[in-house]
Amino acid sequence: MRTKSIAIWSAVAIVGAVAWGVIALVRGESISAAWLIAAAVCSYAIAYRFYARFIQYRVLGADRNRATPAERLDNDRDFQPTDRRVLFGHHFAAIAGAGPLVGPVLAAQMGYLPGTIWIIVGVIFAGAVQDMVVLFFSMRRDGKSLGQMARDEIGPVGGVAALVAVLSIMVILLAVLALVVVNALANSPWGTFSIAMTIPIALFMGFYLRVIRPGRVLETSLIGVVLLLIVIAAGGWVQDSSLADAFTLEPETLVFCLIAYGFVASVLPVWMLLAPRDYLSTFMKIGTIVLLAIGILVTLPVMENEAVTKFASNGEGPVFAGSLFPFVFITIACGALSGFHSLIASGTTPKLIEKETQVRFIGYGAMLMESFVAVMAIIAASIIDPGIYFAVNSPAGVTGGTVETASQFVNGLGFAITPDALQAAATAVEEESIISKTGGAPTFALGVSEIFAGVTNGGKAFWYHFAIMFEALFILTTVDAGTRVGRFMLQDTLGNVYKPFRQVSWKPGVWLCSAIIVGAWGYFLYVGVTDPLGGINQLFPLFGIANQLLAAIALTLCTVLLIKHGKLKWAWVTGIPLAWDAVVTLTASYQKVFSADPKLGFFAQRDRFQDAIAAGEVLPPAKNLDDMNAVVTNSTVDGVLAAFFALLIIVVILDATRICIKAIRSREPLPTSEVPAQESKLEAPDGLLDRKPELVA
Amino acid sequence: MTVRDVFTGVRWYLREVSGESAYDRYVEHRRRDHPDEPVLSRRAFERARQDEREARPQARCC
Numbered sequence: 196m197r198t199k200s201i202a203i204w205s206a207v208a209i210v211g212a213v214a215w216g217v218i219a220l221v222r223g224e225s226i227s228a229a230w231l232i233a234a235a236v237c238s239y240a241i242a243y244r245f246y247a248r249f250i251q252y253r254v255l256g257a258d259r260n261r262a263t264p265a266e267r268l269d270n271d272r273d274f275q276p277t278d279r280r281v282l283f284g285h286h287f288a289a290i291a292g293a294g295p296l297v298g299p300v301l302a303a304q305m306g307y308l309p310g311t312i313w314i315i316v317g318v319i320f321a322g323a324v325q326d327m328v329v330l331f332f333s334m335r336r337d338g339k340s341l342g343q344m345a346r347d348e349i350g351p352v353g354g355v356a357a358l359v360a361v362l363s364i365m366v367i368l369l370a371v372l373a374l375v376v377v378n379a380l381a382n383s384p385w386g387t388f389s390i391a392m393t394i395p396i397a398l399f400m401g402f403y404l405r406v407i408r409p410g411r412v413l414e415t416s417l418i419g420v421v422l423l424l425i426v427i428a429a430g431g432w433v434q435d436s437s438l439a440d441a442f443t444l445e446p447e448t449l450v451f452c453l454i455a456y457g458f459v460a461s462v463l464p465v466w467m468l469l470a471p472r473d474y475l476s477t478f479m480k481i482g483t484i485v486l487l488a489i490g491i492l493v494t495l496p497v498m499e500n501e502a503v504t505k506f507a508s509n510g511e512g513p514v515f516a517g518s519l520f521p522f523v524f525i526t527i528a529c530g531a532l533s534g535f536h537s538l539i540a541s542g543t544t545p546k547l548i549e550k551e552t553q554v555r556f557i558g559y560g561a562m563l564m565e566s567f568v569a570v571m572a573i574i575a576a577s578i579i580d581p582g583i584y585f586a587v588n589s590p591a592g593v594t595g596g597t598v599e600t601a602s603q604f605v606n607g608l609g610f611a612i613t614p615d616a617l618q619a620a621a622t623a624v625e626e627e628s629i630i631s632k633t634g635g636a637p638t639f640a641l642g643v644s645e646i647f648a649g650v651t652n653g654g655k656a657f658w659y660h661f662a663i664m665f666e667a668l669f670i671l672t673t674v675d676a677g678t679r680v681g682r683f684m685l686q687d688t689l690g691n692v693y694k695p696f697r698q699v700s701w702k703p704g705v706w707l708c709s710a711i712i713v714g715a716w717g718y719f720l721y722v723g724v725t726d727p728l729g730g731i732n733q734l735f736p737l738f739g740i741a742n743q744l745l746a747a748i749a750l751t752l753c754t755v756l757l758i759k760h761g762k763l764k765w766a767w768v769t770g771i772p773l774a775w776d777a778v779v780t781l782t783a784s785y786q787k788v789f790s791a792d793p794k795l796g797f798f799a800q801r802d803r804f805q806d807a808i809a810a811g812e813v814l815p816p817a818k819n820l821d822d823m824n825a826v827v828t829n830s831t832v833d834g835v836l837a838a839f840f841a842l843l844i845i846v847v848i849l850d851a852t853r854i855c856i857k858a859i860r861s862r863e864p865l866p867t868s869e870v871p872a873q874e875s876k877l878e879a880p881d882g883l884l885d886r887k888p889e890l891v892a
Numbered sequence: 893m894t895v896r897d898v899f900t901g902v903r904w905y906l907r908e909v910s911g912e913s914a915y916d917r918y919v920e921h922r923r924r925d926h927p928d929e930p931v932l933s934r935r936a937f938e939r940a941r942q943d944e945r946e947a948r949p950q951a952r953c954c
Contacts, residue, residue, distance in 0.1 A: 292952055409935045679949040
């Protein structure tokens with residue numbers, strides 16, 4: 196290293212260390228959100244420069260002179276060398292979703308400190324490592340999927356477990372995300388109108404792109420974004436007009452709307468709805484994230500939340516039950532480590548990458564960006580008054596739904612807030628009420644509107660609905676795309692039994708499989724919306740567990756492959772995050788299944804309500820016997836799922852251990868499905884700032 | 893770097909990322925490697941490209 200670079204990196208390290216010191220040590224007075232940003236950015240920079248580089252060259256042995264599948268199999272379709280910056284954009288758009296916005300908001304109930312530490316440390320040592328290593332191994336296998344690699348490299352048991360895990364996480368994920376949308380839109384004519392209008396807008400864009408101006412994506416997207424901004428503004432007008440009643444929908448009604456939408460959207464041709472929606476939501480997503488980062492830097496908001504609340508240790512928080520370990524890690528999920536990303540990293544990206552040495556930029560780098568989004572989400576949730584935060588995020592069963600009862604409840608938690616302040620917060624964003632708008636989106640939107648209104652000097656209501664729209668828009672795109680992916684997997688599986696299922700054009704198969712997938716997430720969505728104990732409270736931990744389970748499978752596969760490739764001494768790189776992830780996920784599942792505390796353990800909860808039914812009592816927050824029975828059924832289903840997820844992890848890890856022992860004992864390296872090396876003739880730089888040999892534009 | 897360079901760069905990036913430049917690349921590729929064969933019209937090309945997505949759903953993450 197040259198002197199200049201030593202000086203720069205020392206400065207980065209010092210700034211980062213000071214920022215961490217301020218976040219961790221200052222107590223009793225509020226700190227600026229800028230410290231969180233500084234700590235995050237400096238940590239990312241150091242991790243990217245040193246740790247990711249070490250993994251890329253020393254651990255993985257990425258080779259600039261070895262041809263990637265994109266070069267060897269280039270067919271101008273699925274295999275195609277793609278500029279690293281363009282591929283970074285695609286990869287980031289595919290991995291970024293609502294998860295890093297929702298999880299950190301919920302985790303803020305324990306204060307901003309635990310969440311922030313895990314988002315940053317977790318991504319550096321676990322999340323980004325997983326994404327990058329999976330991408331690398333899949334690239335060395337012509338872009339094989341996670342499931343295929345698990346089958347080839349671990350065995351049929353690992354393969355089946357991976358497939359089952361992917362399908363179940365998909366269902367829970369779609370249900371939880373749809374639940375976030377329902378909770379954000381319930382009884383909000385403004386939000387419902389704006390979101391409903393995205394459907395005709397997308398249809399128009401689809402038609403425009405197909406018939407009028409084929410392929411002019413940018414122009415079409417621009418029209419779409421302008422129309423979108425118009426309908427967000429128009430929502431305020433609709434809210435005050437006679438149309439308001441038509442768009443004021445109960446949660447149950449919204450559930451059926453979403454289920455119907457999910458089914459229709461997933462069987463319509465891609466060009467009609469999904470593709471235009473995808474463009475729209477991607478541009479909105481990137482645009483809003485960039486604006487938010489600028490907004491935070493311009494307004495430098497102050498953290499209102501406590502660094503660590505008492506719920507971190509006593510585990511009695513109203514947003515979700517359980518104490519800091521393991522539930523903060525389960526709740527943050529995607530912002531630090533997301534199993535779901537392993538599906539993207541073993542999907543299209545490895546087939547498009549130009550150079551092996553780009554996995555650091557694309558795999559590790561994109562995940563750092565995602566983590567940065569999560570840091571911004573925890574900031575957004577922490578700059579609003581904690582009293583408002585708890586009134587918004589506690590289930591209706593405990594807040595009672597009115598400003599008076601909610602204020603009473605929140606004061607009881609130890610956070611002062613008056614009914615007037617709660618009403619004022621709702622009025623400021625022109626909503627009827629913000630009490631028990633659980634699911635994270637409304638809280639995030641409140642934080643965002645605070646920041647943006649600080650920049651534009653007002654317009655809080657517009658920005659609130661802008662943020663709601665932004666989140667709902669790409670959740671709906673995820674619902675549509677996710678249903679399709681689930682359907683494909685189901686079609687593929689059923690195709691083993693009855694061949695025509697595999698054909699994309701066989702309509703009965705398409706409809707049936709779509710209906711099954713929509714029915715599955717629709718069930719959990721309905722249950723979540725009607726659950727007397729609060730759907731997010733009950734389902735979000737399951738979603739987190741399922742996601743971390745998938746991460747465990749991906750990290751297991753990576754560790755097995757490192758050992759099989761004779762890199763036992765580097766196996767800790769994925770082995771340590773795997774061990775941590777397995778401990779977190781198994782502890783969470785164990786507590787969810789076996790805890791004797793009815794607030795935490797699903798079966799303890801079930802027994803408590805079952806006993807009460809037998810004694811003829813109705814326990815609050817249930818209002819009648821039907822509610823009581825609903826709690827019993829839901830707790831049973833959720834408990835069985837938690838146990839099932841834990842079992843899957845154990846099976847995969849045991850099966851993988853068997854292979855690892857075999858690999859270590861064997862004199863010859865075990866066979867792997869890695870494609871033999873071929874020399875690369877392509878010239879391309881590695882990182883973002885490296886010069887490209889030929890002119891770019 | 894001038895303003896013009898930045899503008900060109902941004903335009904290039906957006907066209908690449910959104911797939912708007914796919915057709916240009918296709919035409920160039922056909923002219924270079926198969927100069928005697930006919931080239932699809934933009935309409936036909938984009939249609940085929942859209943319909944191809946039907947068979948390869950791309951997951952969006954959480």
